Amino acid sequence: MGDHKPSSCSPPSGIPDKLKYPYLTSLNAAQLKAVTSPPEIPLQILAGPGSGKTRVLTSRVAHLVQYHDYRPYEIVAVTFTNKASSEMKKRLQVLLGAKQADALVLGTFHATCAKYLRRYGQLIELLNNFIIADAEDCKKIMSTLLKSRKDSLEDSRMALKEGVVLSEISKAKAKEESPDQMAMRAAQDPGTSTNTLAIIAELYAEYEATLREANSLDFDDLLVFGLRLFRSAPRVLESCRHILVDEFQDTNITQYELMKCFAKAHGGVSVVGDPDQSIYGWRSAEVENLNKMTNDFPGVEAIYLEENYRSTGSILSAAHAIVSQDRARIQKNLFTSHPRSTPVTLKVFSTPVIEASFIAWEIKRLIAYSGGTLNYGDFAILLRYNALSRVIESALQKDSIPNRIVGGHKFFERMEVKDLLAYLQLADNPGFTPAFVRVVNTPKRSIGDKSISDLLNTAKSMKISPMELSERIIDGEPLPAGLKAGIKKNLGSFVGAVRKLRRAAEKGSSVGDLIRLIIEKTGYEEYLRASQQDFDSRWENVQELISYSVIVSEEQARLSAGETSEGSFMPANSAAVEAIINRAQVEEKIKSETRLHPLFRRQSSNASGSGRSRSRSTSVSKGKAKTVSGDDGVIEVLSSDEEDMDSKPTVTNGIGKVKEMVTSEMVDDLTNAAEK
Numbered sequence: 001m002g003d004h005k006p007s008s009c010s011p012p013s014g015i016p017d018k019l020k021y022p023y024l025t026s027l028n029a030a031q032l033k034a035v036t037s038p039p040e041i042p043l044q045i046l047a048g049p050g051s052g053k054t055r056v057l058t059s060r061v062a063h064l065v066q067y068h069d070y071r072p073y074e075i076v077a078v079t080f081t082n083k084a085s086s087e088m089k090k091r092l093q094v095l096l097g098a099k100q101a102d103a104l105v106l107g108t109f110h111a112t113c114a115k116y117l118r119r120y121g122q123l124i125e126l127l128n129n130f131i132i133a134d135a136e137d138c139k140k141i142m143s144t145l146l147k148s149r150k151d152s153l154e155d156s157r158m159a160l161k162e163g164v165v166l167s168e169i170s171k172a173k174a175k176e177e178s179p180d181q182m183a184m185r186a187a188q189d190p191g192t193s194t195n196t197l198a199i200i201a202e203l204y205a206e207y208e209a210t211l212r213e214a215n216s217l218d219f220d221d222l223l224v225f226g227l228r229l230f231r232s233a234p235r236v237l238e239s240c241r242h243i244l245v246d247e248f249q250d251t252n253i254t255q256y257e258l259m260k261c262f263a264k265a266h267g268g269v270s271v272v273g274d275p276d277q278s279i280y281g282w283r284s285a286e287v288e289n290l291n292k293m294t295n296d297f298p299g300v301e302a303i304y305l306e307e308n309y310r311s312t313g314s315i316l317s318a319a320h321a322i323v324s325q326d327r328a329r330i331q332k333n334l335f336t337s338h339p340r341s342t343p344v345t346l347k348v349f350s351t352p353v354i355e356a357s358f359i360a361w362e363i364k365r366l367i368a369y370s371g372g373t374l375n376y377g378d379f380a381i382l383l384r385y386n387a388l389s390r391v392i393e394s395a396l397q398k399d400s401i402p403n404r405i406v407g408g409h410k411f412f413e414r415m416e417v418k419d420l421l422a423y424l425q426l427a428d429n430p431g432f433t434p435a436f437v438r439v440v441n442t443p444k445r446s447i448g449d450k451s452i453s454d455l456l457n458t459a460k461s462m463k464i465s466p467m468e469l470s471e472r473i474i475d476g477e478p479l480p481a482g483l484k485a486g487i488k489k490n491l492g493s494f495v496g497a498v499r500k501l502r503r504a505a506e507k508g509s510s511v512g513d514l515i516r517l518i519i520e521k522t523g524y525e526e527y528l529r530a531s532q533q534d535f536d537s538r539w540e541n542v543q544e545l546i547s548y549s550v551i552v553s554e555e556q557a558r559l560s561a562g563e564t565s566e567g568s569f570m571p572a573n574s575a576a577v578e579a580i581i582n583r584a585q586v587e588e589k590i591k592s593e594t595r596l597h598p599l600f601r602r603q604s605s606n607a608s609g610s611g612r613s614r615s616r617s618t619s620v621s622k623g624k625a626k627t628v629s630g631d632d633g634v635i636e637v638l639s640s641d642e643e644d645m646d647s648k649p650t651v652t653n654g655i656g657k658v659k660e661m662v663t664s665e666m667v668d669d670l671t672n673a674a675e676k
């Protein structure tokens, strides 16, 4: 650690006169101790939720200025988000006045580093007019790099997406790992995913070169280059006498190193954090930084803020009963002067379905009990992971409780669920074009938009389905005019997978086994892993779909016991496939009540269908599966893509290109199948 330089104005001992420093009057004893702790003693403020840490942090800054006579520019205060820093600034403007508050170095780690790099970047050969590449810019760079490797990636059946590669690069930068070091890591650990890592390391090197050529820094570079600057020219931080870090539990290795650089000149450091609230492990946060600080800064003082001003006593004791089971946890005992109030209820259910029904029932009960003071918008349901939403969505829908998934899609609207259902639909009904469009190139098989539109156009002119056309091509029929010779090779694995699926279905494989077969024959798991950042969550959805199919199959078996299903395509499992698809359809029905998809509108106005009606609609009624009257049960499974297209303009652009080449009916199909 750097040498301690005594503060120019040593603090008088004891607690200052509160009347002279009004911000001290609203603090409790622990808060007061934290705010007035001598600035040269490294300080950890361990603050529980709702214990006033923002108040303490801002008061401490005010105290450094007003009591210890620090110049505002000698204080660096780092927050985790821009929102938090503007909130802090507002409060400091009140405490110190606008002029002094504006002179503080206040912002996120990224913004603070950017400030120093603009001023001193030339010391590390960085032009000070560098451009900060935002997420969209980075995606474009990576997309160009991936395109230039398209053939080799396809040869090795690798479907790398920009987001996945960028996320790996970001993780590497968070721990100061260079492209060469990443390549070494890949070489040391052989395996399939390591092969992917080796390619990512190469892309990382190319990505860095592209950024440097354009005099650009991405967000992570701001930290990496900041660190480089502060290490090679520590004098630029001479003026920093005290650094304060908010949400310290969420700092990563690079941010911790930055903090050390800021504290080096004068040793003044205060951090506020709560290890119990560390939620950014997935973004390289190192809760260990709290322990590291104890070693790196001798004499660290820890002050605990344990009085909670936000929650009732019951909520606090329930929370404590849970977190205190972590033996390695830094002990904190939150208390509150609020009453205990209504106890927290813990209910244990024998099945997820019963649990979900209870949740729906309880919401209705509480609304009725509140005499209208509560409504649906006042309830939140937290889930441990995404895949759990399926049962709960189902229960809420049964009880007509309107709901939305925050920050994601409903279960049956999720990409992976729709992909797998589309394969089932295609095996079941080869004439169903939207399913064909959705999965003919999923996972990637080098069948681009142009090839798909050629297939659709040719099939239409031959009055057959594109699936049938694909099968004929694979069976050796002469390639119709308008199709490129290479298409046969690329269609091979797709047709093969659909046929295997169809055969298994005819033999009566369960729906769960059919889904497993799709995954195996198409390499869907590997595809998801390589193309989706949130692979784990998506894979859980796949597992949930399999579990759901088992439940539905059992229900269907009970319902149709004793009935024969003569002439149906998949005798043993058709009703289950239907029921799953209809479940997705019901979801869509609810959504389309307010926003009808064009394709759905057409179906509604022409219920007899346009040749896309399901070949086995009879088996639905036989199996007594829940249907939506008058609609083609399958069309709607894909129609929720409209929402995805709204939110992802690049996809719309891609579709726009295809639209020029196909008929309007096909456009609807393509529109339905577009996603990602």
Ligand SMILES: Nc1ncnc2c1ncn2[C@@H]1O[C@H](COP(=O)(O)OP(=O)(O)OP(=O)(O)O)[C@@H](O)[C@H]1O
Pocket (backbone or CB within 6 Å): 026, 027, 028, 031, 047, 048, 049, 050, 051, 052, 053, 054, 055, 056, 309, 310
């Ligand atoms: N000493 C105090 N006396 C009365 N109210 C207080 C005191 N300290 C904090 N509060 C109140 O407690 C609430 C939480 O404060 P604050 O937002 O500063 O907490 P926090 O610890 O930053 O919260 P979070 O859990 O969001 O991190 C606020 O309404 C604040 O006004």
